[in-house]
Every structure is written in structure tokens, then in C-alpha cells.
Amino acid sequence: GEDAVVSLASVGTVTEPARRAETGYPRHRSRGVVAWMALFSAVALAAGVGVFVFKEINKKGETQLTQGGEEPGSDLGAPATGGTLPPPDPDDSVRQPVLPQAVVEVGKQPAEPVTVQEADPEPANEASEDSPGVVVDNESSNTPGSPALEPAIEPEPSDTPESTGEPEQAVAETVLPQGKAPIPPEPADVASLRAPTRSLVYYAPFDEESTEFRIRDLSGGERDLDATSGSPGILGRIGMACRLVEENGSEAMRSPVKPFADFKDITIAFWLKRPDSSRLDPPEQDAPAVIKKFTDATLLSFDSVCEIRVVDDKIVAAAGEGAPATLGFPGDLLWHHILVEHVNGETSIWLDHRVQSEVVSGVTVPPPAEGAAVQVGSKNAGFCIDEAAIWARGFTADERCVLYRLGRFDTPIMAPPRSIAYWGFDKSKLGRGVFGDYIGSRPLGSFARWKPAKPLAPDPVPMTRKRNVVAAQVSHVAESKEGAGSFEMKRDTPFTYEGWFKPGRLTAGTLGGTVPSSNEKGEAGWRLALSPGKSGKGFLAFIYDTGSEKMQAVAENAPIYDGLAHHVAAVWNPRSSETHGSMKIFLDNKMIASTLLPLEELRPVSGQTFRIAVGGSAVVVDELRFTTGSLRPSEFLTKGEDRPVSRPPIAGNDGRQNTPPSRPGESPFQRAARELQERKAEQAAERARKRAEEARRRREGFGVGD
Known part of the structure; x- marks a missing residue:
């Protein structure tokens, strides 16, 4: 009431x-x-x-x-x-x-x-x-x-999600953390983990300049990307990166189709970022900036093996036959690490090593028989990508942690090829027999008589544009024992040893390596060996010696004894497969021999010295380079170009290439016999010169063996 x-x-x-209160109003107003x-x-x-x-x-x-x-x-x-x-x-x-x-x-x-x-x-x-x-x-x-x-009052919207009875993990999958992810601590047993380069079948660091139109694959799989529609040379997460510009009508960057061995598991990882142009002006002056969503496009695919796309601003990964895995992507302009793993038929996505998508099951599809190509981007794609890699294996939690830490500490998965020694043989300190290293501190000293010779490599050298005016004829050169060990064969480091050589008719021995031909001490190492054969041909071998047995890639009847200069390269790639590395020999930019070496056969390094040691006849060497990378012919000093060479003039023929006519009254058989006697006399003279040289070295205190 x-x-x-x-x-x-x-x-x-x-x-x-x-x-x-009572007032003086009249009564009639009541x-x-x-x-x-x-x-x-x-x-x-x-x-x-x-x-x-x-x-x-x-x-x-x-x-x-x-x-x-x-x-x-x-x-x-x-x-x-x-x-x-x-x-x-x-x-x-x-x-x-x-x-x-x-x-x-x-x-x-x-x-x-x-x-x-x-x-x-x-x-x-x-x-x-x-x-x-x-x-x-x-x-x-x-x-x-x-x-x-009054009508019922409407409840005010609440930011607190309603309870759906689902586990808390389901909410964490849809709500992404904001800002940079923390750097996880280093695993305790990091030394016992597999190296990130193990079973690496594709690796593109995207460190090319803006003027280049090819994105190199450093894994040795030769899946270089055609970057005609890409924009390399932007600042990346590690070094440089590549951007696909949507406004320019970007197209897919694809590699050649290369054979791919059968596999059970596969892991793909890369760093991803929105372009800076994704930040849009706010609708009001004090309103926060608006971040534009990704355009639906392919991020990275490995043909039918695995494809990673961005759809409705979410990362979608499809591997094999089955439903794809899906995970949201933060709405910011930071670099984020994406890792997709397909292990035992299950696919999931990791974001910055702290958020994992729902694990989906599927059926693994083997790669096509003709091989597989890598593709980055698609029509009208717009994103920035860096450090893309593919492994033919799964990762443990600690290995994922190590991989993520590498990126956060600006360390590439694999160091780019780097030349650690370059000997031009045209700046020797005369009288001392020391050949300087142009790019390092590893000179070669001569342990036998040497002399200058006409240059073998083009002038200038095609790859380096270096002037080349002289070569050297040597029998035995080697690096100093102090600081030795930089040229040994390792299970985690590829290398390429290359240069121009011109052997004599009887030259036999080591054109470069870390073990002598005799190897009486049973040391482990490699060497590039040659020996003469018949008709201007011979044997060329890339050998790994364990000390008890030898494994080698051998080219028989290699046309290296024809009196001409040849470019020779020995390429070691320890990432050929999970268990084997490859040894290849290239002669004038063409592969002439290859073999697989079980990685378990490699022995620990022991600080062996690099040497060139031949017998029979001296060898002319020119422009030698040692690079930590499994290079391809287009990356050799020759740039993969065939050098137009002319045959050397025949002695006594006034520099002409024509064979001198037979002597008067000389039949073809008599001419052949005469030329044979002349060659034998030349060989006898060479043997006499060698004996005299060895006697001189003994008197001067130099060793005879290599």
C-alpha cells in the first residue's frame, strides 16, 4: 500500500x-x-x-x-x-x-x-x-x-563465452594468443637430436636480391622456383624474404618436377606475414587500425603430397586423402611460424610452436611416379614468405622447439653456400712456392718444383669476373697442418670442389683431397683421383676412404687426357636421403659419375690437410674453389656455359691445326711406328726428369711421398 x-x-x-500550509485564499477555491x-x-x-x-x-x-x-x-x-x-x-x-x-x-x-x-x-x-x-x-x-x-529489459551482450559443455582445449583452438610468442627454452638433450637438415628435401631461404628471377633450392633437390611473378629482396624474418603482390596480379611460383623418393611422413614449415599494405586507415580518427584479411590462395604445395592454403583468413592444410586441418591466423602484421606435419596418417598445424590445430586423420598418398614440384602462391595471392622447408620425416616436440628457436634467433635452417677457399695461382710469391687464398687464410705451399703456365680458365672467370692471366704446373701442393680440417667430408655439410685441370700424358694421383693415395696410416677422408687410360681417356674417381674400405663414384674412359683444359667438379650432398649422401663428378658441366654413400660409414673428422699430389707427369691447375654447398653447373665457376675451345697447335706445324704430312716415302704404318717411338722417348725423358727431381728433393730435405 x-x-x-x-x-x-x-x-x-x-x-x-x-x-x-493554510493561506489566505478564499473558500470557494477548495x-x-x-x-x-x-x-x-x-x-x-x-x-x-x-x-x-x-x-x-x-x-x-x-x-x-x-x-x-x-x-x-x-x-x-x-x-x-x-x-x-x-x-x-x-x-x-x-x-x-x-x-x-x-x-x-x-x-x-x-x-x-x-x-x-x-x-x-x-x-x-x-x-x-x-x-x-x-x-x-x-x-x-x-x-x-x-x-x-514497461516491456522486458534486453540483457547487455557479454564478452564471456557461453558454456557449451566442451573441453577447455576446444576454446583455445579458436582464440589465438595475441602478440609475439615467447621463445621456448632450449631442450635439455639438444645435442642428441637430429639436425634440422636431416631428410631435408626442399629448402628456400628466399635471400635473393630484387633483381633476381630465380629462388634457389639449397637442399640439393634442384627445385628452384621461377620468381618472375614474385618480389624477392624484401626484409624478412631471417635475412631477406619474398612477397607476392596481389595488386600486381601475382601468379604461382613453381619449380621443375623432380623425382621424389617414397615416404611415410612429411613436415612443411615456413614463416608467414601479411604485407604492410594490409593495414587500412581507420574509419574514424581515434579508432584502431583495421587489418585486411588474406585473399584466399595457395601458400605452399608439394603437388599431390600436401597443399597449404589460406581460406577465409585461416590456414588450411590438406595432406593425403581426408579432411584438412584448419587453424586461424592472427590479425596483425607480425611474422608467424607455420608448421604442418603429416605423421602416421594424421595431419595438424602448429602456430608459433604454442597453438596446435585439431588433429585430423587421413590416408597418405604416395608422390607421383614422375616426381613432384614445389609451388608457392597462386593467382592474386598477397603475402610474405620466408624460410620455406620440406622434410621427408616427422618431428619430435624437441625438434620442433629447436626449429622454432632457430627462426627466433635469426638463424637459417641451413647456411647458404659459402666459398671458404679460392686459389687462382696467379699471385704466387715467386721463390717461395706459396699460392695465396683469395677469400680466406688457407694458402697452399708447394713441396715440389713448379712453374707458371698459360691460363686454363677463361679470362675473366665467368662466375666471379676475376682476371685470369696465369696458371701453375705443380706436382705436390698442400695446406699447412696448422688450422687444417676445413675441407673434410661431414655428414651435415655439403661441399663442391672445382677448378680447371690439364694433366700430362702420364699424370696419375690426387687432384684434390684429404687423404693420400696410399693411405698407409688408415686415415678417413676423400680425394678426387685420376689415372691414364687409352686413346686420350682415363679414369676419374670421387673416393671416400674409411681407412679400411673405399666407396667411390668412378667415370671410366673420361676424355681428360686429350691435351685440353677441362673443368672438373666433385660434389658431396649429405641430404640425398634419410640414410645416404650422394657423390657426383662433373666434367665440363656434365655429370659423368655418381654413387650413394651410407651416412653411417662416415668417420669423425680428424683434422686432415688438403693436398694435390700427382706422379708421372705434372698437372696444370687453375682457378680452384672449395664451397660449402652442393652446387649445380649453373653455380660453378663456369656458370654452366660451354667454353668454345680450339685444339692446341701441333708442334712443328707453325701453329696450324692440320696434321703434318707424312715424310717422303713414309707409309701410314711407318708413320705410326715413328710417332710411337717419339712418344716413348718423351716418356723416358719425363721419367728421367722425375728421378732427377726426386734426387734433388732428397738433397734439400723434402719428402718424396704425398
Whole structure:
């Protein structure tokens, strides 16, 4: 009753008090006072009836209020939605004028949110008591009136996700962490882990300059990307990176199709970033910047083996036959590490080594018989990519950690090819027999007589554009024992040894290597060996000697004894497969021999010295280079170009190439016999010269063996 009167007063339009002090007004004006009182009585009666009916309708709803809700004695302020209002101040009627309930500032007396079941029994709201709490909207209404007669107050949207009964991990898969991921600690047993280069079948660091149109594959798989539609040379996560520009109508960058051995598992990793142009101007001056979504495109694919795409701003990875794995991508301009693994038929995506997608099962599809090509990007793709790599194996948790740490510490998976020694043989310190190293500190000293010779390599050298004016004819040169060990064969480091050689007719021995031909001490190492054969041909072999047995790639009948200069290269690639490395020999940019070497056969390095040691005849050498990388002919000093050479002039023929005519009255058979005798005499003279040279070395204190 008294509460109803208070409510009634809040609705009235008269702001004067109900009782006034006696004034000197005439008596005939009391009829107006009586009329106002009658009007108040009628309105109070109507309001009381309305409140009673309303309370009866919501009686059940009031009994279901949870703890912390409205106090039992309060009849006012019970909205139809069962919202939460603060308890009324008992002194409000004394301290302040009575205001309409709709403009009461609820926020002045904060109350704990409570969970109230909806009065409307819809199936979605018949849930249980675990439904999330609803906080009453605190905004005031501009229309005064009784809260009992107003429509239900809509609940304010809450940022707290509703409980769905699913595990907490399901929520973490959709809510991505913001900002840079923390760098995980180094695993305790990092020394026992497989190297990141193990079973590496593709690796593109994207460190090319902006003027280049080819993205190199450093794994040795020869899957270079055609970067005509790409934009290399931008600042990357590690060194340089490549961007595909959507505004320029980017196309896919594809590699040649190369054979790919059968596999069980596969792992693909790369660093991904949105272009800086993805930051859009905010709609308002003080509003935060807007980040543009990725355009749906292919990120990286390995033909039918595995494809990674970005669809609706999510990373989607499909490997084999089955549903793809999906993971969101942060809406920022930071570099993020993506790792997709397909192990034992299960595919998942890792983001920055801290968020993993749902693991999906599928059937592994073997690579096509003709091989597989790598593709980066597709039509109208727009993203930045760096350090893309593919392995034919799975990763352990510690190996994933090591891989992620490499990127965070700006360390590439595999160091790019680097020349560690270059001997030009044209700046020797005459009289001392020391040939300087142009790019390092590993000179070669001569242990036998040597002499300058006409240059063998082109002038300038095609790859380095270095001037070449002289070569050297040597029999035995080697590096110093101090600091030796840089040229040994290792299971985690490829190398290429190359240069120009011109052997004599009887030259036999080592054109370069770390073990002598006899190897009486049983040392482990490699060497590039040759020996003469017949008709200007001979044997050329790339040998690895364990000390007890030899494994070699041999080219028989190599046309190296034809009196011409030849470019020879020995290439070691320890990443040919999971268990084997490859040894290859190239003669004038063409591979003439190859073999596989089990990695378990490699012995620990022992600091062997590099040497060139031949017997029979001296050999002319020119422009030798040792590079830590399995190079291809286009990366040799020749740049893969065939050098147009002319045959040397025949002695006694005035420099002409024509064979001198037979002597008068000499038959073809007599001419052949004469030429044979001349060659034998030349060989006898060479042997005599060699014996005299060895005798001189003994007198001077030099060793005879290599």
C-alpha cells in the first residue's frame, strides 16, 4: 500500500506537495483541491490493480531468483526479464525526490550479476542453472513510467563465452594468443637430436636480391622456383624474404618436377606475414587500425603430397586423402611460424610452436611416379614468405622447439653456400712456392718444383669476373697442418670442389683431397683421383676412404687426357636421403659419375690437410674453389656455359691445326711406328726428369711421398 503510493507519486505530473500550509485564499477555491485528490485516488486505485495483476503473473518468476538477487520485500523494479537491480535505499523517500523507476541510476550502487531464468519458456532458455549470467543494461530510458508496465529489459551482450559443455582445449583452438610468442627454452638433450637438415628435401631461404628471377633450392633437390611473378629482396624474418603482390596480379611460383623418393611422413614449415599494405586507415580518427584479411590462395604445395592454403583468413592444410586441418591466423602484421606435419596418417598445424590445430586423420598418398614440384602462391595471392622447408620425416616436440628457436634467433635452417677457399695461382710469391687464398687464410705451399703456365680458365672467370692471366704446373701442393680440417667430408655439410685441370700424358694421383693415395696410416677422408687410360681417356674417381674400405663414384674412359683444359667438379650432398649422401663428378658441366654413400660409414673428422699430389707427369691447375654447398653447373665457376675451345697447335706445324704430312716415302704404318717411338722417348725423358727431381728433393730435405 505505502509502496504503491510512492510509485503513484512517481507517475503524477504535479510536483507540489499533497498538503499545503493554510493561506489566505478564499473558500470557494477548495473545490479544486478536492478535484485533485479525487483524481489521485482514481489513479492510485488503477495503479494498485495493475501492480497486483502484474505481481500475480510473475509470482513464479520471483520464486526462482538465485542467490544475490533482489531482496524478498521489494515489489518494485522487478523487470520482466528477471534482471538485477540494486537493493533500494530505505532513505530514498526522505533524502531525494521520487523519480520514475526508468531513470534510476543503477550503476551508483554496483551489484553482483545474477543468473535469472527467462520467464518465456523457449527451448533455448530452458537450459539448466549453468547458463551464463546476464547483467541488466544500465542505460536510462527517456520515457518515464512504471517499470511494471514497461516491456522486458534486453540483457547487455557479454564478452564471456557461453558454456557449451566442451573441453577447455576446444576454446583455445579458436582464440589465438595475441602478440609475439615467447621463445621456448632450449631442450635439455639438444645435442642428441637430429639436425634440422636431416631428410631435408626442399629448402628456400628466399635471400635473393630484387633483381633476381630465380629462388634457389639449397637442399640439393634442384627445385628452384621461377620468381618472375614474385618480389624477392624484401626484409624478412631471417635475412631477406619474398612477397607476392596481389595488386600486381601475382601468379604461382613453381619449380621443375623432380623425382621424389617414397615416404611415410612429411613436415612443411615456413614463416608467414601479411604485407604492410594490409593495414587500412581507420574509419574514424581515434579508432584502431583495421587489418585486411588474406585473399584466399595457395601458400605452399608439394603437388599431390600436401597443399597449404589460406581460406577465409585461416590456414588450411590438406595432406593425403581426408579432411584438412584448419587453424586461424592472427590479425596483425607480425611474422608467424607455420608448421604442418603429416605423421602416421594424421595431419595438424602448429602456430608459433604454442597453438596446435585439431588433429585430423587421413590416408597418405604416395608422390607421383614422375616426381613432384614445389609451388608457392597462386593467382592474386598477397603475402610474405620466408624460410620455406620440406622434410621427408616427422618431428619430435624437441625438434620442433629447436626449429622454432632457430627462426627466433635469426638463424637459417641451413647456411647458404659459402666459398671458404679460392686459389687462382696467379699471385704466387715467386721463390717461395706459396699460392695465396683469395677469400680466406688457407694458402697452399708447394713441396715440389713448379712453374707458371698459360691460363686454363677463361679470362675473366665467368662466375666471379676475376682476371685470369696465369696458371701453375705443380706436382705436390698442400695446406699447412696448422688450422687444417676445413675441407673434410661431414655428414651435415655439403661441399663442391672445382677448378680447371690439364694433366700430362702420364699424370696419375690426387687432384684434390684429404687423404693420400696410399693411405698407409688408415686415415678417413676423400680425394678426387685420376689415372691414364687409352686413346686420350682415363679414369676419374670421387673416393671416400674409411681407412679400411673405399666407396667411390668412378667415370671410366673420361676424355681428360686429350691435351685440353677441362673443368672438373666433385660434389658431396649429405641430404640425398634419410640414410645416404650422394657423390657426383662433373666434367665440363656434365655429370659423368655418381654413387650413394651410407651416412653411417662416415668417420669423425680428424683434422686432415688438403693436398694435390700427382706422379708421372705434372698437372696444370687453375682457378680452384672449395664451397660449402652442393652446387649445380649453373653455380660453378663456369656458370654452366660451354667454353668454345680450339685444339692446341701441333708442334712443328707453325701453329696450324692440320696434321703434318707424312715424310717422303713414309707409309701410314711407318708413320705410326715413328710417332710411337717419339712418344716413348718423351716418356723416358719425363721419367728421367722425375728421378732427377726426386734426387734433388732428397738433397734439400723434402719428402718424396704425398
